[in-house]
Amino acid sequence: MASINVSCVPRNPELLWLQAADEHRSYIISHDRALTKEPRCRRGDGGLNRLMQDAWRPETNTFHFPIGEATVTLQDVQVIWGLPIQGPPVCGKWVTKTRNVEYWKNLCQEYLGIYPEDDDLRKGRMKFNRLAGTITFEHWDPNDDERCQQMARRVILALIGSQLFPDSNSYDVSLNYLPFLGDLSIAGRRSWGSATLCCLYRNLSKGTWPTRQGIDGPLLLLQYWAWERFPRIAPRVTPFKPDDGEEEEVYEYGSCLANKWCGDHSNRDTPGHCKISFRSFFNALTPDQFEWTPYNNFINILPASCKTGRSIWRYMGPLICWEEVEFHLADRVARQFGLIQAIPDNDALVAPAQHKTLIKMRKARVDYCEVHADYIDQWNNRAQRIHQGDRGATCAPGYMQWYLERTVLTVGKPGQQQPPSQYPQWGVTQQFYVCVNNYLYIL
Structure with missing residues (x-):
């Protein structure tokens, strides 16, 4: 009887072309090969951020989970941190050695x-x-x-x-x-929010390199995003206690949603903050464990600074931060905006050659407003580059079948004995079914 191996390579490689040998750290892990060094995470919850990094796909600037694609969007960066997302990009001439x-x-x-x-x-x-x-x-x-x-x-x-x-x-x-x-x-x-999101995308993409030894960027934003989207792994927060003699105050978000996480944290009923626990959680992720629209209940009580850019939350196009250019693809995460997730148009993705050119660009003594003039024009026309869709945070028929054939659902080494966990390996099971179908198709 023939054996079937659960592979970390998608059946259809048209989407995750970087999932080839030695191009993504998850490939190295799944083939039981040693990484150069475990990446350091200087900020936030290191275990959570490293597992989010393993699920990140630079080809689409999204996380690939068993339930579909998800990502940090312009909506998240504005609601969580209150950063402005409208206006000109953070770009110009980078000056270093030219000045004494x-x-x-x-x-x-x-x-x-x-x-x-x-x-x-x-x-x-x-x-x-x-x-x-x-x-x-x-x-x-x-x-x-x-x-x-x-x-x-x-x-x-x-x-x-x-x-x-x-x-x-x-x-x-x-x-x-x-x-x-x-x-x-x-x-x-100025659009500080889009620049921050561009910086996060770029650092997550660099973090997937097998030789990468550090993870940086606005990782606190990523951590808050994960806590809002995955309630089961978020700590319980005790708001600041009022001074003695005062009545208990009703909690208010203040200037932005991030203030919600400023109290004392308790992780009593959440997974341990280590890679094994988070890996088990993500491999077992089911649709009811992810919040597609977590802000609906309180978006109206947030200050105006958290909502002024809502007209471009579903923007489709480049984000710019100095030499960095990354693409914001709202059509791939339509459910995060309360829309039906249809099969996205892969024509909006960056071509492999263009991707490699952008990822290798380094800060130099040039004016990036001139270098990125075409991308800046697209950003300036952002009001005409908004994803449209039908209401309903669900999937269109055929989407999941399309997605499962083009993704990798396991984070880690398939088949490897794992410590006891409260989470069943649903993602591994899904990946096994995909591999079986592929095997039968070849026969």
Whole structure:
């Protein structure tokens, strides 16, 4: 009797062309081959973020789960963090070695009100600890407008360096963002949200490389997204307690949804924060364990900053952040917008040659507004690039059959003995059925 191996290669390779040998870390894991090194995760829940990375598919910029595709969207980045998504992209001329250290010192003096030492600067970057140490409100004069604006720029730059666009190689922050913060009255009109999402997509894609030794980017955004979408793995949160003598206050979201997770966390009834537990959960994921539209119940009570860009939440096109260009494909995750998920149009995907060109692009002494002029034109016409669909967060007939033939449902090594788990290996079972059908088709 012939044996059937559960493979991590899709039956139809037209979609996941990077799932070839040595192109995706999940292929290496499933073939029981050693990775160069287990990637480090500098922020958030390392076990959760690494398993999300294993399910990430750079070809589609989506996670592939047994229930279908899902991803972090423009809606998520605006609702969770309240970042603006309308406006021009975060793009321009990247300046590094073309300026001497005095240029950067004078820039810091003008915009931040500090004059750093030579040891605090390197190639247009400032040590994060040096910047953070200047954020203090002692002897604060709220009537000093110039001082207030300089302090605001320090806080914004610190957030940029620590949360939105953290550097993957060092713990410092680029000063190239300072010119964008010159006039704070218009700085918020730039699309910081789309740039943050582009940065997340790019770092997740790089994290799938077998030789990659670090995972970075806005991983706290990814963690909050996972907690909202997968309630069974989210910790219980106790809101901040009121001061003694005061009545208990009703919790409010405040400036953005992320405030929901600012209380004390309890993981008593959630999986252990390790790879084995999360791997079992994702392999066993069923439709009732994923929240397709988690914001519907409270979207109306969130502040306007979390909703002003809802007209482009279903945008189909490029996201830009300096040299990085990644594509936001709302048609692949229509259920996240309350629409019926039909078979997506693969013509919207980036061609392999174009993908390799974009992923290899590095920061250089060029004006990226000129380099990415075609992509910027597409972004500027975003109002005409909105995915349309019928209401109903379900699948169209034939979608799951189409999807199962073109994806990989297992995260890990198929057939490998796993520790006892409360989650059945439903994803492995689905993958087995696909492989059986493939075997019968060949016969």
